[in-house]
Amino acid sequence: MxxxxxxxxxxxxxxxxxxxRDALDQGAVMLYPTDTVYAIGCGIHVKSxxxxxxxxxxxxxxxxxxxxxxxxxxxxxxxxxxxPAYRIMKRLIPGTFTFLLPATKQVPKLVMSPKRKTTGIxxxxxxVCLALLDALQVPIxxxxxxxxxxxxxxxxxxxxxxxxxxxxxxxxxxxxLVDLIIDDGSEPGYxxxxxxxxxxxxxxxxxxxxxxWEAAAAWI
Numbered sequence: 742m743x744x745x746x747x748x749x750x751x752x753x754x755x756x757x758x759x760x761x762r763d764a765l766d767q768g769a770v771m772l773y774p775t776d777t778v779y780a781i782g783c784g785i786h787v788k789s790x791x792x793x794x795x796x797x798x799x800x801x802x803x804x805x806x807x808x809x810x811x812x813x814x815x816x817x818x819x820x821x822x823x824x825p826a827y828r829i830m831k832r833l834i835p836g837t838f839t840f841l842l843p844a845t846k847q848v849p850k851l852v853m854s855p856k857r858k859t860t861g862i863x864x865x866x867x868x869v870c871l872a873l874l875d876a877l878q879v880p881i882x883x884x885x886x887x888x889x890x891x892x893x894x895x896x897x898x899x900x901x902x903x904x905x906x907x908x909x910x911x912x913x914x915x916x917x918l919v920d921l922i923i924d925d926g927s928e929p930g931y932x933x934x935x936x937x938x939x940x941x942x943x944x945x946x947x948x949x950x951x952x953x954w955e956a957a958a959a960w961i
Contacts, residue, residue: 742916742917743772743915743916743917743918743919743920743921743922744764744920744921744922745912745921745922745923745924746760746761746921746922746923746924747924747925747926748869748923748924748925749925749926750868750869750925750926750927751868752868753868753869753872753925755872758872758873758876759876761873761876761921761923762873762876762877764920764921765783765784765787765790765873765877765881765921766784766787766877767787768783768787768789768790768793769783769790769919769920769921770782770783770790770793770794770797770918770919770920770921771783771919771920771921771922771923772886772911772912772915772919772921772922772923773869773870773873773921773922773923774867774869774870774923774924774925774927774929774930775809775863775865775867775870775883775930776835776836776837776865776866776867776870776930777837777885777930777932777933777934777951777952778885778886778929778930778931778932778933779885779886779911779929779930780883780884780885780886781794781797781798781882781883781884781885781886781915781919782794782809782881782882782883782884783881783882784877784879784880784881784882785808785848785849785852785879785880785881785882786849786879788849788851790882791806791849791851791852791882792851794806794882794884795851797918797919798884800884802851802855803854803855803856804854805852805853805854805859805860805861806851806852806861806882806883806884807839807860807861807862807863807882807883807884807934808852808860808861808862808863808880808881808882808883809862809863809864809865809870809874809880809881809882809883810862810863810864810874810880811864811871811874811875812834812864813827813830813831813834813864815880816830816840816842816862816864818845818847819844819845819847819848819860819862819880820840820842820843820844820845820848820860820862821842821843821844821845822842823939823942824942825939825942825943825945826840826842826939826942826945829937829939829942829945829960829961830939832960833937833956833957833960834864835864835865835866836864836865836866836953836956837863837866837932837934837935837951837952837953838863838934838935838936838937838953838957839861839862839863839934839935839936839937840861840862840863840936840937840939841859841860841861841936841937841938841939841940841948842859842860842861842862842939842940843858843859843860843940844858844859844860848860852882857940859940861936862880863883863934865883869923869925885933886911886915886929907929908924908928908929911929912924930952932951932952933949933951933952934949934951934952935947935949935950935951935952935953935954935957936948936949936951937957937961945961946961947961
């Protein structure tokens with residue numbers, strides 16, 4: 742049964758963040774709120790935890806995992822950022838955008854796309870995520886929380902604008918699959934991040950229209 746941590750949405754309690762950090766350092770997997778949807782995540786530095794995330798989400802090793810970084814400058818450690826890509830990202834970070842970029846050697850093979858050698862990175866605009874990143878000092882895996890039935894995973898339902906998922910149901914579905922659940926009082930979102938392919942930033946492409954995709958389109 743997962744441990745639930747209630748944290749303040751704007752000023753997360755340092756003691757609670759430290760407890761979550763310690764659990765992540767030891768290989769915990771968590772359900773946590775992002776600025777798009779609730780996500781399943783772990784520290785990128787714990788191989789066993791990353792493998793668990795893949796197993797829970799039924800993702801094969803050829804499917805790359807997105808991860809969160811605290812800033813644009815931090816992204817440069819994990820991805821090759823060209824000047825055109827930098828200009829686009831600077832306009833959109835922090836926010837609801839995932840950037841596909843060529844990975845550096847700092848990205849574990851279990852996280853990146855093995856064929857393209859690319860990785861997906863986000864800089865969230867949510868205090869809880871940023872507090873965890875600051876405490877952990879490594880990126881955090883972020884893959885959308887699917888609602889699980891008995892044997893098969895199904896995506897978060899597509900809801901009408903203005904509707905939200907029921908948080909109690911979401912927590913109930915995940916409490917036996919993860920170690921930690923972080924609750925900042927918010928209801929789950931229903932729109933995914935917008936994905937921008939910047940592997941060739943001279944020809945940027947929106948490969949998934951998600952939250953605030955119009956803002957991304959304006960800059961590419």
